[in-house]
Amino acid sequence: MDVVTIGESMVVFTPTSDGFMRNATQFTKKIGGAESNVAIGLARLGHQAGWISKLGDDEFGKAILASLKGENVDVSNVTFDKQAPTGIYFKEPRRQNNMRVYYYRKGSAASKLTPSDLDNGYLSKAKYLHITGITPALSDSCKETIFEAIKLAKSNGSTIVFDPNLRTKLWDEKTARATLLEIAAEADIILPGVAEGEFLFGESDPLKLGQLFLNHGASVVVMKMGAEGAYYFTEKESALIPGFPVKQVVDPVGAGDGFAAGFLSGLIDGLELSKAVERANAVGALVTMVNGDVDGLPERDEVEQVISKNGEDVV
Ligand code: ATP
Numbered sequence: 001m002d003v004v005t006i007g008e009s010m011v012v013f014t015p016t017s018d019g020f021m022r023n024a025t026q027f028t029k030k031i032g033g034a035e036s037n038v039a040i041g042l043a044r045l046g047h048q049a050g051w052i053s054k055l056g057d058d059e060f061g062k063a064i065l066a067s068l069k070g071e072n073v074d075v076s077n078v079t080f081d082k083q084a085p086t087g088i089y090f091k092e093p094r095r096q097n098n099m100r101v102y103y104y105r106k107g108s109a110a111s112k113l114t115p116s117d118l119d120n121g122y123l124s125k126a127k128y129l130h131i132t133g134i135t136p137a138l139s140d141s142c143k144e145t146i147f148e149a150i151k152l153a154k155s156n157g158s159t160i161v162f163d164p165n166l167r168t169k170l171w172d173e174k175t176a177r178a179t180l181l182e183i184a185a186e187a188d189i190i191l192p193g194v195a196e197g198e199f200l201f202g203e204s205d206p207l208k209l210g211q212l213f214l215n216h217g218a219s220v221v222v223m224k225m226g227a228e229g230a231y232y233f234t235e236k237e238s239a240l241i242p243g244f245p246v247k248q249v250v251d252p253v254g255a256g257d258g259f260a261a262g263f264l265s266g267l268i269d270g271l272e273l274s275k276a277v278e279r280a281n282a283v284g285a286l287v288t289m290v291n292g293d294v295d296g297l298p299e300r301d302e303v304e305q306v307i308s309k310n311g312e313d314v315v
Helices: 034-044 059-070 140-156 173-186 194-201 206-216 255-268 273-288 300-308
Strands: 003-006 010-015 027-032 049-056 078-081 088-095 098-104 128-132 159-163 220-224 229-233 238-242
Touching: 003 034, 003 140, 010 059, 027 034, 027 059, 034 049, 034 059, 034 128, 034 255, 049 059, 059 078, 128 140, 128 255, 140 159, 140 173, 159 173, 159 255, 173 194, 173 206, 194 206, 194 220, 206 220, 206 229, 220 255, 220 273, 229 273, 238 273, 255 273, 273 300
Parallel strands: 003 049, 003 128, 010 088, 049 078, 128 159
Antiparallel strands: 010 027, 088 098, 220 229, 229 238
């Protein structure tokens, strides 16, 4: 297994018309969840990715499981909870670039994850453990599960990759800051955005933030900069790797997850950091061009085409 990740996936409903959702009569139904997005992104690029989660024993849980199986993500450590439902959420596209999100996930099956759901034999097979700041926000037991997974991954020698993925709707700011900083201190590689860095350290200069994250414990920091691309920082070097030009952003949500999948893909293939970030930028750019969190995640030949043509005539 190349990467194992842990988190909640939900069914996402989006009205087919703009405007207030109260007036909507038709919705599209898709699935979404940061960690499963990353797992799907990796699988599409030809890597072995496993997703640990809990689903409700209901129609939506079955839909999510089928979808991930169909994407060749390993779901052998996904269990069904008989009492709690699968989480759902709605996206309300009010205007262009203004998407409201409504969660119905409190008490969901995934929020019932506990450390006893972790199988160390399974985790020990992973070269990388990917975690996000969403899972510890779901419940106390989810938070314990994440810290236990980190402990096991460390003892197994796996590399811990952390995307803070701040979701202020899910927890209070003080707890969020303290918990995300605690996880960041344990991570080998961290993939923040500037806004997340500012939330954690009160600093908005990406260069200073890179150093702050390194001082906090990470050995590699990759800071996402939207259309500009991303910086990477280690104690020895740092550089801005420019993003690929996108003519029209259709849906920016999920770009960060695609970026994580592209970056991990580069590391698994043994690329140097600058090239892994370049691959991450290509995947992130491709994701923004398609509606839906996972729909734009590319296969390998599409990424290679974007990189070889430097985005021209492609994105
Ligand atoms: P998300 O909305 O998924 O949480 P994020 O805030 O974590 O995303 P972004 O910086 O928005 O992260 O995007 C991640 C990466 O995707 C960027 O670093 C870049 O490589 C690519 N990307 C995002 N937006 C664009 C764009 N408009 N043009 C080109 N590339 C983009």
